[in-house]
Amino acid sequence: MSDTAWKPKRVTDGPSDSTGKIFKVELSIQCAETKKTLEGIISEKTDFQIKDSKDATPSSLLILELAETPEETFAVIRDLAKVAKGTEIFLTSSKLDSGILLEAMRAGAKEFLAQPIQPQEVEGAFSRFQERAASSTDKRGEASIVAGKVLAFFGGKGGVGTTSITVNVAAALLNLPSKPRVVIVDVNQHGGDLPLYLDLQPMHSFRDIAADPSRLDQAFLIRLLTKCESGLQVLPSGYDDLSTGRLSPDCVEATLKLLQASFDYVVVDCGHVLDLTTKKALELASWINVTSTLMVPVVHRTKRILELLRGSGFPQSKLRLIMNRYLSGEKDVLVETEEILKQKAHWLFPNDYPSASHSVNSGKPLIETAPKTAVGKSYMEYAASFDDTPGQSQGKSSVLGWLSPFKSGKAQAAT
Numbered sequence: 457m458s459d460t461a462w463k464p465k466r467v468t469d470g471p472s473d474s475t476g477k478i479f480k481v482e483l484s485i486q487c488a489e490t491k492k493t494l495e496g497i498i499s500e501k502t503d504f505q506i507k508d509s510k511d512a513t514p515s516s517l518l519i520l521e522l523a524e525t526p527e528e529t530f531a532v533i534r535d536l537a538k539v540a541k542g543t544e545i546f547l548t549s550s551k552l553d554s555g556i557l558l559e560a561m562r563a564g565a566k567e568f569l570a571q572p573i574q575p576q577e578v579e580g581a582f583s584r585f586q587e588r589a590a591s592s593t594d595k596r597g598e599a600s601i602v603a604g605k606v607l608a609f610f611g612g613k614g615g616v617g618t619t620s621i622t623v624n625v626a627a628a629l630l631n632l633p634s635k636p637r638v639v640i641v642d643v644n645q646h647g648g649d650l651p652l653y654l655d656l657q658p659m660h661s662f663r664d665i666a667a668d669p670s671r672l673d674q675a676f677l678i679r680l681l682t683k684c685e686s687g688l689q690v691l692p693s694g695y696d697d698l699s700t701g702r703l704s705p706d707c708v709e710a711t712l713k714l715l716q717a718s719f720d721y722v723v724v725d726c727g728h729v730l731d732l733t734t735k736k737a738l739e740l741a742s743w744i745n746v747t748s749t750l751m752v753p754v755v756h757r758t759k760r761i762l763e764l765l766r767g768s769g770f771p772q773s774k775l776r777l778i779m780n781r782y783l784s785g786e787k788d789v790l791v792e793t794e795e796i797l798k799q800k801a802h803w804l805f806p807n808d809y810p811s812a813s814h815s816v817n818s819g820k821p822l823i824e825t826a827p828k829t830a831v832g833k834s835y836m837e838y839a840a841s842f843d844d845t846p847g848q849s850q851g852k853s854s855v856l857g858w859l860s861p862f863k864s865g866k867a868q869a870a871t
């Protein structure tokens with residue numbers, strides 16, 4: 457089949473880099489010769505460049521190779537077309553089957569590059585890509601070229617509710633009016649049990665990446681995500697406290713940066729062990745939510761954690777103290793605890809054991825099983841506080857009237 461079948465159709469949701477900037481290209485290609493040829497062609501061009509693996513902003517163009525099982529590639533293209541809206545996808549393959557080409561085009565691929573690669577075909581495809589970029593107005597506007605926010609949740613101690621908060625804030629973000637793309641990631645390699653909170657039995661996890669980090673690219677990563685019915689996507693750690701394998705900081709860094717390129721929010725359960733891997737996730741975070749309760753042993757360890765983080769150079773502006781299981785009569789204890797921790801609580805999640813345990817046992821976020829409870833509303837308000845979409849109020853006032861010292865449910869940042 458000739459490439460005439462691949463004449464560009466007018467697109468309304470095209471590449472986002474239409475501002476005269478350099479287009480970043482990502483190659484997800486196993487065939488060494490094809491990859492080398494494309495790298496050579498792109499290196500000669502002034503307005504295209506290969507995307508650096510440490511770059512967390514989305515690529516404008518992804519050139520994807522057809523896998524052994526074409527259906528797998530079509531599924532990846534469909535998923536990418538949904539999450540990576542500012543990225544155009546080209547397909548490359550040595551198979552020139554018209555059925556495959558048609559299906560790929562239906563899935564969302566914009567051009568086909570036959571192997572062996574012909575430079576003039578690449579030139580043609582690239583210039584059509586540029587035409588589309590120039591004529592299209594990306595519906596998501598500038599937002600789509602901004603790297604997603606990483607929200608890290610770290611437990612001052614085990615069992616304080618870190619996973620419950622991570623899951624619920626992620627689920628609540630998904631329900632924001634701006635309909636952000638949200639992925640939830642578990643980097644806890646000392647008991648990563650996040651899938652249980654969503655009743656998932658994932659086929660893939662960080663283990664797949666750790667097994668062969670060289671395979672990591674946007675298309676590979678999309679294949680590893682488990683999709684919940686709600687639209688939430690999940691990358692579990694795959695490590696429990698009996699596992700011997702270890703997740704490297706580099707692996708976490710590369711993965712989170714790739715996810716930042718496709719999702720508006722990357723919500724990370726960091727567990728409660730501060731090792732080099734979790735530190736890497738915290739380094740990439742826009743905010744580090746350190747979760748505590750008012751229990752003495754928890755406060756004791758949270759104090760150590762906060763000191764360690766401050767001592768390691770994490771900026772105070774990124775550190776948030778989140779108090780979980782707060783009871784309305786505990787104001788005095790809270791004030792005393794804030795003095796001990798040298799930090800004001802940024803948010804208070806009310807205590808509601810029956811609703812919390814029912815939600816965990818039913819494998820659904822509490823914001824679904826008990827949305828009208830104070831804790832359910834508090835999760836939703838906390839999620840809304842991250843939304844800086846124009847027109848959305850940030851850190852809106854809380855309905856938790858009983859949290860009278862924190863009229864907005866949002867305490868003042870630490871001084």
Ligand SMILES: Nc1ncnc2c1ncn2[C@@H]1O[C@H](COP(=O)(O)OP(=O)(O)OP(=O)(O)O)[C@@H](O)[C@H]1O
Binds near residue numbers: 617618621647
């Ligand atoms: N706001 C809350 N009120 C009452 N109970 C809660 C609340 N949030 C969480 N819990 C309960 O606390 C327990 C521990 O929660 P969770 O597993 O989320 O903690 P964790 O910090 O992730 O634990 P781990 O260290 O084992 O990973 C669960 O039984 C959960 O239902």
Ligand SMILES: [Mg+2]
Binds near residue numbers: 618619
């Ligand atoms: Mg947990």
